[in-house]
Amino acid sequence: MSAKSDPGRSLALLWGSHTRPGRSGLTIRAIVDAAIELADAEGLDAATMRRVADKIGVGTMSLYTHVPGKTELNDLMVDTVIGELYTGVDDPAGHGGWREGLRYVAERNWDLSLRHPWLLDATGGRPTLGPHAVLKYEAELRVLDGIGLTDLQMDSVLTLVLTHVEGVARSHAGLARAQRDSGLTETEWWRATAPVLERVMTGHDFPVAGRVGEASSQVYQASADPAHAFAFGLDVILDGVQRLIDAPR
Amino acid sequence: MSAKSDPGRSLALLWGSHTRPGRSGLTIRAIVDAAIELADAEGLDAATMRRVADKIGVGTMSLYTHVPGKTELNDLMVDTVIGELYTGVDDPAGHGGWREGLRYVAERNWDLSLRHPWLLDATGGRPTLGPHAVLKYEAELRVLDGIGLTDLQMDSVLTLVLTHVEGVARSHAGLARAQRDSGLTETEWWRATAPVLERVMTGHDFPVAGRVGEASSQVYQASADPAHAFAFGLDVILDGVQRLIDAPR
DNA sequence: ATCCGTTGGCGTACACCGTACGGTACAGGC
DNA sequence: GCCTGTACCGTACGGTGTACGCCAACGGAT
Incomplete structure (x- = not known):
């Protein structure tokens, strides 16, 4: 020991x-x-x-x-x-219904990850369980209290939303770091990479990937857009939670 | 340059x-x-x-x-x-409808992260775009082809599912590493931590966190269960995608 | 006032890491 | 048989976390 x-x-x-x-x-x-x-x-x-x-x-x-x-x-x-998140009376549960509250929770966590990108590297493994972490857990859970979910479902839904935010935030942080290290913006990198990729892929056939990849890369001028992934994923997840509340399993 | x-x-x-x-x-x-x-x-x-x-x-x-x-x-x-994922004729698009296909994609990626936990540490930043990565993208996109989604929505849905899998896999890998480094299983660690946490929290008041935390920790004998988070989150996400298909925005 | 045990601050050293640089020795073309 | 390009590698540099031991200053007892 x-x-x-x-x-x-x-x-x-x-x-x-x-x-x-x-x-x-x-x-x-x-x-x-x-x-x-x-x-x-x-x-x-x-x-x-x-x-x-x-x-x-x-x-x-x-x-x-x-x-x-x-x-x-x-x-x-x-x-x-983490203490920066919900200081004092700034209670996520006071932001309308569960949907607005959950959205608020997601956005605050997203903002925090933008301010401190290293958070994603410092966590992982056992949770920290410091005073602010526990306070955060309490404040975020209150959003889901009393809307017809079991205690386990409350924990699972919160975990799902936070996992999503952490994932897209990690993606964002990774791209930002790559941009800083390489000196190339996302658009510049994609402009340099796309033709090389196309040339090296000649002979192979990727019909769907070619079509979809071109469509999304033309919109974002890049290979991915974490901000869009954050918003799109959050909407889908909230719809799924809605269904969970409407028809408990 | x-x-x-x-x-x-x-x-x-x-x-x-x-x-x-x-x-x-x-x-x-x-x-x-x-x-x-x-x-x-x-x-x-x-x-x-x-x-x-x-x-x-x-x-x-x-x-x-x-x-x-x-x-x-x-x-x-x-x-x-990544080449281990869909070798040869093992096509995710041949596994029934989009829902079964997407579930299959999620499970194969989950399995891969269990076999090679370091994958999560090695990725991040710009995508790799090697031959197997492109093949994976093609195979996974085909699951969502022709079911009424736009090209952008196809890319976004796939990204959402993969982000979820990566998130819970990272959680799993973090816990596994913590277990190996500390020599304590998740249950042992929780049994050692819970009383200390309870004693240090006396004086503060966390009604919802106390109730929910106790409920879930009694079920998992730990503070989190990545396997359950994987399954629960996937179900919610698939329900949300169902809604997206039913009622395009 | 003096002494002494406790403790805060810190210099050195060790085993690692990625890799720049320069040297050596072998394979193949003539 | 010679020449040249290159596969291979030994050494060295600046970085990391931290174990260990030394020194000085403080607090309390005498």
Whole structure:
């Protein structure tokens, strides 16, 4: 039983106050904020222990006095930005019926992923279960409370919507990163790739893919449009949920 | 204009035959296969250039004679395992109506992600557009051809289903990795975490989250069940697509 | 006022990573 | 038999997370 994956230690850290300063004024909050700023500006990979420490002006290893390791720092970063979601009285359940509420939940999560694209890289695996994550879960579930769904269905519907948002947000973040790394906009890349692809595909036959691919790429000037995928998928999912409410299985 | 992100070079590599051996019999195919074996066994992080070379029995830098860099090797790995999907006459469009076909597509992609969890880490960003990826796109689109959807809707519906599968598969892979790294099964982890979470949450009030969270965690003996999320979400999405077909917008 | 145990801060070191660079030795054309 | 192109590879560089051990400053007891 190693101390490596002790859930209690990580949870206590997450639910702590993070305000007690050390000798040089070093605080958990300051460490987390610096790491978030770095990740916002240059991606999660840029939030290395060395660069976080440099940004604050302390030695690298001083961070380990306040944070057990990189993993726990990531957890703290995640729960901190989740705190941006529903602050105070901004209750998703007060936005009309379940459909408007669910749409609001999806849009707020989408916005959050646009502000902090690294969130998608930092999550995955066991959930974080920090205070803001639990608050988020509560606020989002309230949207679906009392409309005729079982508790399990409420959880499943919420998970479905959040999975959809996470998927399209990941797609968006991936394209944005590719654009930054390559220096080519999506349109430029597609203009450069399409002719090469067409030439290399000569001899093979893809009737449907050719027709559909050309149609959608002409509309988006690219190979995919995450914003459209977000809206289209959300509409379809909400229609499916409507059916679930109308005709419970 | 650097050669770093030249789409033509990467495409030519993907559509090549990969069979011409060098002096010591070193082949692109052998390199890719070794990398896939490593990634299957220990995750994408284990497929380092050094370990791939060691596995084949050549020097690390010899790989760079056949592959421009790690990025291109990843692309080759991805397109290679995508080739496992619809081999030969196994056509998703021959599985009944669009609903059964779409379900078949979802299940085959789900299976593939279970066999090669690293796929989810290797994709993202611009699509790979190798021969097997294009073949997959064609085969999957045929399921939706001629049922009253526009070309754009066909592409959007397919994207929606694949995004859903990718999302729940990523969730599954994350939990599996957490289980391997921590040595705790999902049930064990939840049994260890739940009481701590309950104690740390005393003083706060989460009525709906408490009720729903307890209900679902009692069913799954965990905090989430990707297999259930896969099935539930797919049903809801298919219902929503049904509505789209019935009442085009 | 002095001493001492505790603790915050940090410098160094280790084992990894991708890959740029330059050297070596072999295969095939003449 | 010689020459040349290239397959192969050893070394090195700058990066990563963090284990370990040292130092200095603080708080409390005497």
